[in-house]
Amino acid sequence: LGGGPLSGRHVLVTSGPTHEPIDPVRYIANRSSGAQGAAIARAARDAGARVSFVTGPASVPPPEGVDVIRVETAREMREAVLAALPADVAIFVAAVADWRVATPSDRKMKKSGGALPVLDFAENPDILAEVSRHDQRPTLVIGFAAETHDVADHARAKRERKGCDWILANDVSDGTGIMGGAENAVTFISAEGAEEWPRAGKDAVATRLIERIAAKLAGEL
Ligand code: C5P
Numbered sequence: 001l002g003g004g005p006l007s008g009r010h011v012l013v014t015s016g017p018t019h020e021p022i023d024p025v026r027y028i029a030n031r032s033s034g035a036q037g038a039a040i041a042r043a044a045r046d047a048g049a050r051v052s053f054v055t056g057p058a059s060v061p062p063p064e065g066v067d068v069i070r071v072e073t074a075r076e077m078r079e080a081v082l083a084a085l086p087a088d089v090a091i092f093v094a095a096v097a098d099w100r101v102a103t104p105s106d107r108k109m110k111k112s113g114g115a116l117p118v119l120d121f122a123e124n125p126d127i128l129a130e131v132s133r134h135d136q137r138p139t140l141v142i143g144f145a146a147e148t149h150d151v152a153d154h155a156r157a158k159r160e161r162k163g164c165d166w167i168l169a170n171d172v173s174d175g176t177g178i179m180g181g182a183e184n185a186v187t188f189i190s191a192e193g194a195e196e197w198p199r200a201g202k203d204a205v206a207t208r209l210i211e212r213i214a215a216k217l218a219g220e221l
Pocket of ligand 1: 014074092093094095096097098124125126127128129142143144145146
């Protein structure tokens with residue numbers, strides 16, 4: 001065991017998109033690469049934590065030296081997260097699909113004479129909100145919020161609604177290049193208020209977050 005600031009701690013990180021099946025060959029997804037989640041898991045590992053990394057089908061590989069739990073759908077992600085508790089810290093970086101197709105077809109859907117398919121949706125479980133109110137709630141529960149406008153206002157409301165401690169909000173509007181890109185610009189929201197973190201590499205954002213977590217757990221904040 002090394003003597004890093006998070007040694008002896010268990011950190012749970014969700015990452016990547018989820019895939020929600022339409023039929024055996026088609027799915028609904030989003031543009032999350034999993035880069036920010038992987039960077040956070042790596043930084044937690046480097047700080048000495050034991051890391052459970054629950055990841056959807058991301059386009060970047062998971063870091064070495066963490067426990068990787070691969071999932072496809074939001075419901076699988078929820079099961080994996082609950083199974084990984086207890087944890088000292090849970091960081092929800094995954095871009096979980098808000099909706100799934102209510103009844104995916106068990107056969108490939110076929111074109112039929114110009115009739116267009118209609119998909120019925122069902123709401124996915126909100127994993128962050130559930131863990132925030134769980135009996136085994138981690139000491140620190142942290143969410144992300146990808147917003148395209150009124151970033152800080154939406155994130156403040158989201159922090160209250162979800163019951164988490166901190167939200168890292170980012171502006172993913174067109175032209176920022178953040179979703180799928182190498183950099184992130186974060187508004188950090190806690191009970192104390194909002195702080196702007198300057199645009200930086202996703203690794204630098206991860207390091208800054210892990211330092212903040214270590215300071216909080218050490219009672220320095
Ligand atoms: O509500 P919204 O999707 O914007 O919330 C984003 C935050 O909530 C992220 O931290 C994300 O990982 C988490 N989340 C979740 N389960 C969902 C939806 C979002 O854990 N079904």
